[in-house]
Amino acid sequence: MKKIFLSFLLVMVGISHTLAQGLDANVEQRLKDFFTQYETSYANIGKCKLDRYEVNHNQKKLDVYASPSFGYQPFTPENTEAIYRLLKQSLPGPVNYYDITIYADGKSIEDLVPNYLRKKQDKSRLWQRTDYKGNPWVKNNSRPFTASKGLEGRHIVLWQSHGKYYKNDKGCWEWQRPRLFCTTEDLFTQSFVIPYIIPMLENAGAIVYTPRERDWQRNEVIVDNDIHPQGCIYQEIKSRKGKWKTAPTPAFAQKRLIYRDGQNPFEEGTARFASTEKKPEKAFAQWIPRIPETGKYAVYVTYQTLPGSVSDAKYLVFHKGGVTEFLVNQQIGGGTWVYLGTFEFDKGTNDYGMVVLSNESRQKGVVCADAVRFGGGMGNILRGGKTSGLPRYLEGARYAAQWSGFPYPVYSPSESKNDYTDDINARSRIINYLSGNSVYNPKEKGLGVPFEMTLGVHSDAGFSKEDDLVGTLGIYTTDYNNGELNAGISRYASRDLADMVLTGLQRDISAQFGIRWQRRSLWNRNYSETRLPAVPSMILELLSHQNFADLKLGHDPRFKFTVGRSVYKSVLKYLSTMHGTDYVVQPLPVSNFAIHPGSRKNTFRLTWQAVDDPLEPTAKAQQYIVYTRLGHGGFDNGTLVRGTEYIFEAEPGLVYSFKVTAVNKGGESFPSEILSAYQAKKSKGTILIVNGFDRLSGPATVESPFLQGFDLNTDPGIPYINTPAFCGTQQSFDRSRIGRETKDGLGYSGSELEGRLIAGNTFDYPFIHGKAIQATGGYSFVSCSDEAVENGFVRLADYPIADLIFGADRRPFSNTLQQLITSYCQKGGNLILSGSYIGSNMNSPTSLNFTENILKYSFGGSMLNSTSGEIYGAGTRFNIPRTINEQTYAVPAPDCLTPVAPAYSAFVYNPGNYSAGIAYKGTYRTFVLGFPFESIQGVKERARVMSAILGFFGSK
Secondary structure, eight states: OOOHHHHHHHHHHHHHHHHHHHHHHHHHHHHHHHOOOTSSSSOOOOOEEEEEEEEETTTTEEEEEEEEGGOOOOOOOHHHHHHHHHHHHHSSSTGGGGGEEEETEEGGGGGGGGGGOOOOOOOOGOOOTTOOOOOOEEEETOOSSSOOOTTTTTTEEEEOOOOOOOETTTEEEEEEOOOOTBBBBHHHHHHHIIIIIHHHHHHTTTTEOOOSSSOOOOOOOOEEESOTTOOOOEEEOOOOSSSEEESSBBOOOOOOOBOOTTTTGGBBOOOOOEEEESTTTEEEEEEOOEEEEEEEEEEOOOOOOOOOOOSSSEEEEEEETEEEEEOOOOOOSSSOOEEEEEEEEEEEEEETTTEEOBOSSSSSSEEEEEEEESOOOOOOOTTTBBBOSSSSSGBHHHHHHHHHOHHHHHHHHHSSSOHHHHHHHHHHHHHHHHHHTTTTTSSOOSOOOEEEEEEEEEEEEEOOOTTOOOEEEEEESSGGGGGGGGOOTHHHHHHHHHHHHHHHHHHHHHHHTTTTOEEEEEEEOOOOOHHSSSEEEEEEEEETOHHHHHHHHTTTTHHHHHHHHHHHHHHHHHHHHHHHHOOOOOOOOOOEEEEEEOOOTTEEEEEOOOOOOOOOTTOOEEEEEEEEEEESOOOOOOEEEEESSEEEOOOOOOEEEEEEEEETTTTTOOOOOOOEEEEETSSSSSEEEEEEEOOOOOOOOEEEBBBEETTTTOOOBBOBEOOOOOOOOOOOOOOGGGGGGGGTTBBBBBOOOOOOOOOOBOOHHHHHHHHHHHHSSSSEEEEEEEHHTTTSSOOGOOSSSSEOOOOOOOOOOOHHHHHHHHHHTTOOOEEEEEOTTTTTOSSSSSHHHHIIIIOOEEEEOOOTOOOOOOOETTTTTEOOOSSSSSSSOOOSSSEEEETTTEEEEEEEEEOOOOOOEEESSSSEEEEEEESHHHHHHHSHHHHHHHHHHHHHHOOO
16 A cells, blocks of 8 residues: 555656646747837836746745846836736736746836835935035025025036047047038037036036036136236235135146146146135135137136135125126136136126135135136147137047146056046046035035936937937936945936936827837946946936938927926936925016006016916926116026016116026026017107017928938028037938938938037027117017917006017917007008018918008018028118028028008118118008018117118108
8 A cells, every 4th residue: 555655656656747838838838929019108218028037836925037138128116017917918827826026127016116106115226315414516696596496506417428539540530420410429418418408417516517618718818826918917915814825735726728648737836825804805716707709608617625625715706797606616626627617708807807815704714725727728738739629619539638637546546548538437436526526426525516316318320221219218227336336326316316217208298299209228237337437326318320211300490498397307306305395497588578558657567477387286486586687787696586476677778688597495497588678768669579580490491202401501591599419511312321420321410510509599589679769769668478468467458659570480470469460550660670581471361460550571482592681672782691690690592572552662772772671651550571670680770770660660
């Protein structure tokens, strides 16, 4: 019996083993099928597969390891639960009841859910008690608000991909990426980072550092205690207690125009220091530059961190808008350029254009004075016997690092053998050197600046023959330094950052533009820019610069704004999660801005409306800041206002300009358009200037079955203020050559625009019109936005003359505006109207009836095929810019306006004598120009034209 029982057991064990083998084979096949058939709408992750699995039938446990591509997708509590449910449904019983764990990217997929979405957070990738408690590196003490629930005092690093570099094996300077579709990545990413992402982060209170030059100003003036150009002044004021002495360590001096490899300007000079006092103006240093050209200049200071350095060194920047005070923490970041802000300065040496350092401090110690730099300047690093020949902002970080005094191993670990790899690595090494000895990077030696994250903004290669979007990719690195960052937290904190940025971009772009923005993968890869930084970091491959569909959006300033706001919001939410704090999103810009004559003599009443953000419930305006500019000066530091109205007392005879921002605890919005007003001393009446030029756009497109690209000559588009994004005109439009990066490849473009800033919409044209009105004498003026008129906040009928600015706006007049203008004219109003598309875009039956019967003109064609900008009439002759330039937006296609009798032609284009403007006199009067009035080149010329127009309105 025992033998029979033993045999029975052996048979049963064999059967069980055979059954287990069969079950395992079934499980394996089911798992393989699950992953090879897996698809997700969350991201474009490519094909997935099963890597391996481990099953324990005794413990009823199944561990499933997916291929890396499965981890490229975002994981949320909802889709993670759905993945487990679908997997269990695909498995045979009883395995589908086992304790199943799916692994991807080195963790279980539930552990890959970012912390901000989790109820139980992964504390290993949060800062928790790690936080910086000291004074910020730089604080604008004149700013009239504090972003207490924004990014106040947070230190962030951001860079705009590559720059031009010296290619050692070829002995020449080159871009790191090809010229495609009128741009190159090295230029293109500038147009997102500098005008949008950085200002939004700074408006939330952050201190933002970029290892590449951030100032687009080609001029550079350096005033130093050792040596400075002729016309510049450095001087010290001392007192009995406050005496300036020479610091014991080397400091900055510019002793040469160009620098060879390894030469460090911060080791060739001296610095000065003085003991601090609590009472003001005991001792101070002054830096007065000789500005070569009126314009905007970034202001940088440098100092040495000394024993006893204070954390509240007071700098005063005197500029065209007044005086702005900064407190600089000289205990950190000594021995390099420290950015304060960008300001407007007049040409020449002026005592209202300078920087002052006081020894006033709440702390007992010393302040240090070294050099002050105004402007970004031209590249001055010699490689292969020559410099780049470009403004410094277009060069790679390697060269900015040398000019900024960083040690040679930081910017050239290859010892000058390979500038390409040096530049890639320099971005991270700069940050680690700056942040070393800080709470976020305690393991490295450095300057103690508490940077807590980095983000590199790039664009990527790739194309679609079907004109599909390529979209956004995020990159991070975990397999380095035992999976930890230098403060001891998990490197998966970088995945959380990348995940949040990609999720935000997909949501915000899709909502704003009514499309399905493509989200690509989350790559855990070994890239220098994500491996080397000591803090959480990511590379954002925003879109494909090689793909036409991506660039159609990418060249659009509205898209750039959306991207900038989305990235800022993701950084805000990420750092709030990292520190366990609440956040508030900064508001959107205000609308319906208008200036009205005040109820009291010599006053103006400013009104505006808040704009809610449907995507962000916290982004509500709580207060507002009104910025004021006098004449051709700069804007002041702003006045905080609680409501949506502000009364301003004006001095007659002066032109004032205003812009408004909305603020809340999360920060400050982008500004409104700029409106201007003027009270004449002996006024004949008040003219209303209406700004209808709101257009921002990318260049004209060429789209056919055989041709594709961008046509800068037909229409270069309208950038926001200006842009360096264009390398040159596109030369190859052949769609069959897609994917090639040679001269015959689709999108190949020239280089003639590199280093030039292409002018766009400054939203400051009421000032130009107003100055021309002021020059004629007699009339006062106020101004408003066109939406303020359309929405009934401003009545045309309240003004004897209305000047409507439509610039290069391509929108036809709305039905509401047509009705309001019609009513105004029929009641005897006088109308000035100017714009380059006011004929060509008014082609509907209603619009044609309006232009012909009310405005008294018809569209007579476009001057697109002519390059001449000469116009004459009314006893004067002038020019308008027909091609892209740096001074004002281009007018490539002004309209010819044919007068409808009894109207007559008042201005004509030369050559051809085509009608450029018409005048009509009847029960009302109109003066309509087929080109923008503000594009007339020359202050005197604009004044003469305006004088002729106003004279026509006053004639009998």
